[in-house]
Amino acid sequence: MPVLYNKDMPRNPIVSKKIKDVLQKKHLASVPQILEILEKNGEKYNKTSIYRSLEKLHEKGEICRQTFSGNESLYELRKDHHDHAICKSCKKIVAIECTHKKEEQRIPGFFIDHHHTILYGICSDCLIIKEELRKALNVS
Numbered sequence: 001m002p003v004l005y006n007k008d009m010p011r012n013p014i015v016s017k018k019i020k021d022v023l024q025k026k027h028l029a030s031v032p033q034i035l036e037i038l039e040k041n042g043e044k045y046n047k048t049s050i051y052r053s054l055e056k057l058h059e060k061g062e063i064c065r066q067t068f069s070g071n072e073s074l075y076e077l078r079k080d081h082h083d084h085a086i087c088k089s090c091k092k093i094v095a096i097e098c099t100h101k102k103e104e105q106r107i108p109g110f111f112i113d114h115h116h117t118i119l120y121g122i123c124s125d126c127l128i129i130k131e132e133l134r135k136a137l138n139v140s
């Protein structure tokens with residue numbers, strides 16, 4: 001008899017724990033970044049087991065997966081809800097306070113579990129560069 005993979009069986013609790021430790025310290029990490037941090041700590045895991053554990057953690061609602069720019073998925077812990085703003089120029093992502101939690105809970109016919117809101121704009125660093133560039137161009 002072949003041994004069937006039981007979906008509800010805890011996959012690898014150690015890998016999950018390690019991933020959560022990484023995400024505790026690093027806001028929004030990609031799979032390569034998670035692997036890199038673990039490797040720096042002298043822990044080597046293969047990509048597949050990382051993906052499997054991330055999938056499991058996502059199913060359990062412990063982490064969130066989001067794509068901001070390009071197509072790389074970034075992971076973060078789901079506790080302490082916040083939203084994100086992304087700079088269109090340098091692609092920097094910052095955590096911002098959520099301002100619309102209550103309104104979203106009032107959508108008829110839906111129980112809202114959680115949400116991801118992304119605000120797009122330009123960060124102050126990029127704005128300064130732009131302003132300086134504009135000034136420089138005006139002078140010449």
Ligand SMILES: [Zn+2]
Nearest residue numbers: 063064065114
């Ligand atoms: Zn989510």
Ligand SMILES: [Zn+2]
Nearest residue numbers: 087090123126
């Ligand atoms: Zn920027």
Ligand SMILES: [Zn+2]
Nearest residue numbers: 027076084095
């Ligand atoms: Zn975040």
Ligand SMILES: [Zn+2]
Nearest residue numbers: 082083098117
């Ligand atoms: Zn929010």
